[in-house]
Amino acid sequence: MRIRREWPGAVELDVTTEDGSARALAYPALVGRPEPGDAVLLNTTALAMGLGTGGYAMVVAIPDRLPEDPHGPGHLVKARYTPLQATVLGADEQDSPFHEVLREADSLDGMPVIIADLHSALPAILCGLYGSHPPPRPAGPEDAGREQREAREENGGHRPARVAYVMLDGGALPAWFSMSCAQLREAGWLCGVVTVGQAFGGDVEAVTLHTGLLAARHVLEADVAIVTQGPGNLGTGTRWGFSGVSAGEAVNAAAVLGGRPVAALRVSEGDRRERHIGxxxxxxxxxxRVALAPAQVAVPELPGDFGRRVTEQAEPLSVRHELVGVPVDGLYEALRDAPVRLSTMGRGLDEDLAYFLTSAAAGRHAASLLS
Known part of the structure; x- marks a missing residue:
């Protein structure tokens, strides 16, 4: 019926079906661009399940106006063997202009790699990284980084010049789904997005997390990488049945490549589920359990009994990791001024402040490593 809004890679629509009206989301790179009056084929699984994150009908096709057949460059197929599999140019494949760089690349050169469970941690981590000194515009793969490096020098060498987001495939596969990523790129807070595994749609594509991290360092020239799932993680209430186990695997990948893993805890004071409190x-x-390599775990110095609870709950991690206490003073103001809306599981900044402060604390600690 109408186009509600759009951002790079995605178009949000109002559609009507035999059951009424709904919001729908289309990825023009896969299905073409819908226009008012078009008939669209929809996948309504998310609507039927009442999902919060991703509660859209997804446009599968515009039957009367199919997109052109895909043509190169690129031989990397993602979302493989699904009806909407996508062919992309991987930075690590032979036809890539970066193949020679990545063929020999074997080290992150000590780059801090901040790892978090949920996609919603991404903007909060950036708030902690930048504090009151956000980067100037623009930032992008085509930019040699002069403006960002000058900003770091002006801030005493402690502010990251370029930050890349490496998106895992445990949640949404298309990076286009994330409005936050698009807005953070536009604001200059990210120099680029790397999509790895089955995820696709980033500024840079890679086959594995390992080459994705190497691409962040050697292709995007990042000083810091942030690794999380895409939006819409999956959990089952069991010890092992959740997509966030990939956070432990990311610690291992960062460490084996000579990076400096910084683990962001998932902390909540507003979640209704006891297993996520603290x-x-x-x-x-x-x-x-999953991370076999040591990391620095950022433990926020939260006030009161809840803060003591968080510290005590984190203590068992000291068997393998270094626990680093991080002050949270001033982080609320940085979070309040974020260029994107902060939300986790439907809760905003003031509804689950502990969650966002903890994520920002990991960013603050990583910034301290950039001396």
Whole structure:
């Protein structure tokens, strides 16, 4: 019926079906661009399940106006063997202009790699990284980084010049789904997005998390990488059945490549589920059991009894990791001024302040490593 809004890679629509009206989302790179009056074929699974994150009808096709057949460059197929599989040019494949760089690349040169469970941690981590000194515009893969490096020098060398987001495939596969990513890129807070595994749609594509991290460093020239799932993580209420186990695997990848893993805890004071109050069982399993390499775990110095609870719950992680206490003073103001809306599981900044402060604390600690 109408186009509601759009951002790079995605178009949000109002559609009508035999059951009424709904919001729908289309990825023009896959299905073409819908226009008012078009008949669209929809996948309504998310609507039927009442999902919060991703509660859209998804446009599968515009039957009367199919997109052109895909043509190169690129031989990397993602979302493989699904009806909407996408062919992309991987930075690590032979036809890529970056193949020679990545063929020999084997080290992150000590680059801090901040790892978090949920996609919603991404903007909060950036708030902690930048504090009161956000980067100038523009930032992008085509930019040699002069403006960002000058900003770092002006801030005493402690502010990251370029930050890349490496998106895992445990949640949404298309990076286009994330409005936050688009807005953070536009604001100059990210120099680029790297999509790895089955995820696609980033500024840079890579086959694995390992080459994705190397691409962040050697292709995007990032000083810091942030690794999380895409939006819409999956959990089952069991110890091992959640997509965030990938956070532990990301610690291993960062460490084996000579990076400096910084683990962001998932902490909540507003979640209704006891297993996520304080330090989530996701963090305790991912970092305590899955991560075999040591990381620096940023433990926020939250006030009161809740802060003591978080510190005590994090203590078992010290068997393998270094726990680093991080002050949170001034982080609320940085979070309040974020260029994107902060939300996790439907809760905003003031509804679950502990969650966002903890994520920002990991960013603050990583910034301190950039001397």
């Amino acid at each position: 330090v989530s069982h996701h963090s305790l399993t991912a970092y305590g």
